[in-house]
Amino acid sequence: MxxxxxxxxxxxxxxxxxxxxxxxxxxxxxxxxxxxxxxxxxxxxxxxxxxxxxxxxxxxxxxxxxxxxxxxxxxxxxxxxxxxxxxxxxxxxxxxxxxxxxxxxxxxxxxxxxxxxxxxxxxxxxxxxxxxxxTPTSTALNSTEVLQLARYWISKCMSDDHENCPNKDFSNRFIPPSKSSHQMEDDNPTGSGSRLLQKQASGADSLMSLNPPFYPTRLLILGPVDEPFVKLIVTKSADGQDSNCLTEPKGQYVTLSHCWGKTGQTFSLNEKNLGVFQSKGIPLKELPRTFRDAIHFARRLSQSVKYIWIDSLCIMQKNEADWLQESTQMYQVYRNSYCNISATFAEDSHHGLYANRDPxxxxxxxxxxxxxxxxxxxxxxxxxxxxxxxxxxxxxxxxxxDPSHWERKVEAAPVNTRAWVLQERLLAPRVIHFCEDQIAWECRELDASESSTDGIADVEVKFGEIRDRGRIRLKSLVAQEYGQQDSSSNFEDGAKQAQENWNLITEKFSKTNLTKPKDKLIALAGIAEQFYGKIAAPYVAGLWKTAYFASQLLWLVEPLYQKPKFFHPSRRPDVYRAPSFSWAAIDAPQGIRCGEIQEEEKLLIKVLRVSVQPEEHPNSQFGLVKKGGFIEIECQKLPIVISTKSRRTPEGVRDDVYIWTLVDGREKDARMHPNVYLDSPEDDFEHIRAQHQSSSTWLVPAYKNDSGDLIGLLLQQKSNNSPHFQRVGLSIIPRYISSEKEIMSEAWVDENGNFKSLEEEAIAKIVEKDVIQIF
Structure with a gap:
């Protein structure tokens, strides 16, 4: 009404x-x-x-x-x-x-x-x-009405109506043997979905013999609805080899996404209680409410669902070796699940799934x-x-x-601010969200909720504009592994689209939170592994070494504006995580913005060498990287001074805007250039200002876009006359502010203002050997 x-x-x-x-x-x-x-x-x-x-x-x-x-x-x-x-x-x-x-x-x-x-x-x-x-009438999310709707969505998802979603035989699909982590070949066979496989194989039995269903190392047996406990089973040994003393699972499993909460997890698996969890089980009354609700819902969801996987109860806590081993399997854990149950609105594990509501x-x-x-x-x-x-x-x-319904109920909900949850949403075949007053659904073909059971309107309000088909459906960004495959599509076009999708995921991921900042690349590893089959190129600390690698260096961190002040909350982590040229080297609550995807030949810089080594642990290709990574680029560079600009506001004078000016002595270059995006002013600016006299800060022109704007990297020289630099930001020089001739020597541009060849310019190196000692 x-x-x-x-x-x-x-x-x-x-x-x-x-x-x-x-x-x-x-x-x-x-x-x-x-x-x-x-x-x-x-x-x-x-x-x-x-x-x-x-x-x-x-x-x-x-x-x-x-x-x-x-x-x-x-x-x-x-x-x-x-x-x-x-x-x-x-x-x-x-x-x-x-x-x-x-x-x-x-x-x-x-x-x-x-x-x-x-x-x-x-x-x-x-x-x-x-x-x-x-027309819902139930006053709580534990109702039969809600359960029936979830079952309806699942049945639609597994039917032929959803050609791009995995059906009930997905666990029996054929997968070629895994290659080593150092092989950079295309691992994405055409048509890996079970529907296509049924045409290529003689039946499910032969597929099963080729590829037994994947199960996580540990699972919780659900048991009957009224069972007062759950038992832990171990499906394989720590080294991944099956043993006669282990339990062979049969049936489907679901996963749980949840917030641990600020107070920390009060009940978890460790080396001391492992045996008890296996033999006697875990009393439900001792579990947090969210776990109890998830187990109750999973027990009623489908007769084929026999297990549930909950991170804190299936991964050894405070055991670094077990955590590293299990974290590299997240790609398989979520993609092979029946569905993911998400405690979307719960701020911690004690909040539960079953909210009360006015229907x-x-x-x-x-x-x-x-x-x-x-x-x-x-x-x-x-x-x-x-x-x-x-x-x-x-x-x-x-x-x-309501064009912001999905954003408010799902995207901005507490659990989806967690970095780890992004890969859980992307990799799981389907997600059931428990929101503040309703459940919502997410699969490759449908986003829906109890307010819009047939699908969320594909419109978005952004910067005051209504954009048709502007809302990005998250699960549509990941490479398709099942259902109809377009074998006629051009591989290069597919690789570029995958790169653009990766950038969208990167931007979203960069806004999420981590309890341990060092886990940033590990929390993205599952998604990276999934994209590897489509991009088919080496993975470099959050970037891909493709024909578009140079353009991936042009990310930026925009300041936050809360009238009348600009804020710069981005920081560098206290522990080493990635070289400074990677967005993964920065923690920015407001997120980063990726640059336009372009082939290197259209850029003003040339990447000569990429040297980033992964840490030595299982599946390290997509995880942690060693210190000392660097890229070597050929470029033009200009000495500049970065400073602040004072501006008057109703609350007084503020120095919260950064500018740069050239320092090579040319009078016409005294112009101040705004649009400076420092990666972490809190960490870098004082050091930059202290080094002004030695002209250690440089602008590297990198790309001129179709609008005529010049985009340049801002680099800090590590010491005088050193070929080693680190990235500190990015600058955009709009066409209407200044032409290239006003910024650079006339020897560097032709009579039309276009950049000349880079061959005569010296090669510069951006080498990150010890970020912590520098910052």
Whole structure:
């Protein structure tokens, strides 16, 4: 339902105000208190607005006599593509000068009332109809209703309807024998899915003999629903060889994704209790609530599911050797599971899966929209700006679509801020998310929730714009291992697409959190192993040594802006993790942004040598790297000074913007250049400033994009006259600020402002031998 204020605004355009725009604007709610009252009365729209409002604003219902009253404004516009109307809300007042609260979309349905005279503004004028849609009624997530929906999604995923998802025979698929970690050949056979394999083999029995199903080293036997304990089994010895004394598992297993919590795990596997867990089992009453709920749900999910894998109960805690061994199997553990159960909303292992909820909050809502003067801007120009509705209002029945639903319920939920969980989501064939008030579903072909059981709208609101098919479906980024395979596609095109997908994953991964910063590359190793089959190139500390390697060096760390100040929270870890040219050398809560993927021939730098050695432990190709890694590049370089620029704000003068200037004595080069993105100002800037007199900071022009912007690496020389540098940032010189001739010597560019050959410029080295001693 919606409140009377929203009903009158949408149906009768009550409260409309002129705010200098063709699109109708309205005074929606007169105060925060009124908004809260409507939300409490179960108004679908007002409740959604309140969810997006900053907590500090929600608590404020009154203002002083010297302040302008706080009120909510609404704006409705027709999108140019014609299949949605946009409903946007802003917060106004002395301290909230037009702050955006959120955006909803109104999608026209098949039930529309065109060219009708506007009806009286009463609720009786609303047309009701029966809809065959999922309408939950259960008040908790442990209900049979929720379980049945999860089973329905699984059955659809395993059916022929989902051609790109693994079916029930996926565990019997044929996989060629693994190559050594140093072989850089394509390991991705065409058509590895079981559907295709059934055409290539004589039957499941022959496939089973070729490739027995994978099982993790340890599993928990689920047992009956009312069993008061679970037992641990060991499927193989530590060295990976099967033994007669080990348990041979039969059946499917599920995995659990969860947050350990700030207080640490209170119950886990160790060398002392291993024998007890195997012989006597683990009493459920001693387990955290999340574990108990996951076991209860898994026991009811399917008769074929016999086991559950939980990291803290299946990996030896405080045993470095066992952890390293098991962490290298994460790729196989998750990809071979029946499904992943995710405690998505739980902040720790004691929160549980089974949240209570008001089921009516999940019901969809439809409204009648008065479309008078709601015309796409492009059409207004062609029609001369006249109104299209001269014979009365057009009432359009619309379904309310929340474009940020998936982001709020899943992407931004606590468990998905964990770095380790990203690979769990990507590698598992399907994920069941337990959110704050509903379950959600994720597989290669469908993202869904109890609010949108048939699929989440493939639209996204980004930087204030509605982007059709703009929402990135996470599981669509990983290389396909099953289902229909396109054998006719060009391998190079596929490799470039895989590289672009890797960059998107990298950007998302860089925003996640790790309890132990040194685990950054290990937490990504499973995904890297999966991508290796498609990219087919050496893996270099988070980058790939392909034809696009040089362009992968052009990542940047953007500052955070919280009015009126810029913040630079990125830091270098206290322990060595990666060479400075890799994004993995930086911890940036705001994430990193990858550069445009380009072949090296289009860049202004040339990579001559890459020397990064993996640590010596199993599957080290995708994990930790040794100190001393470096790349050798051929480039042009310019001596610069990096400094801060003062700017005035309402709160005083701030020095939170970085600039650079050339220092080779040319008068025309005294220009200050902004758009400086330092990797970690907190760690690097004081050292950079202390070395100004020796001109130890350099700009290396690296790429000129199609817009004419020049992108350059910022490097710090380790010592005078040394060929060794380290990366400290990146700079973008927009075309409108300066041409290449104003930045560099005329000897380096031709008469058209294009860069000359790099052959005459000296070779520079960026060598990272001991980052910790430097930083």
């Amino acid at each position: 919606i409140c009377n204020i929203c009903f009158k605004m949408l149906r009768g355009q009550v409260g409309r105000q002129w705010r200098g725009s063709w699109d109708p604007s309205f005074d929606h709610q007169p105060s925060l208190g009124s908004l809260q009252d409507s939300a409490r009365s179960e108004c679908f729209i007002c409740r959604r607005i309140l969810e997006d409002m900053p907590p500090g604003h929600r608590r404020s219902k009154h203002v002083s006599s010297r302040q302008k009253p706080t009120f909510i404004a609404a704006h409705i516009m027709a999108l140019e593509r014609g299949d949605y109307y946009r409903l946007e809300f802003t917060l106004h007042g002395d301290t909230h000068s037009q702050s955006s609260l959120g955006t909803l979309l109104l999608e026209p349905t098949s039930l529309s009332y065109h060219d009708l005279e506007a009806r009286p503004l009463t609720h009786s004028a609303e047309s009701s109809f029966e809809s065959n849609v999922y 009516q909050h999940l019901w969809g809502e439809e409204v009648n929209l008065n479309t008078k003067e709601l015309v796409p801007s492009e059409f207004r120009v062609r029609s001369g700006g006249g109104s299209l509705d001269n014979h009365g209002a057009r009432i359009q029945r619309c379904r309310i679509v």
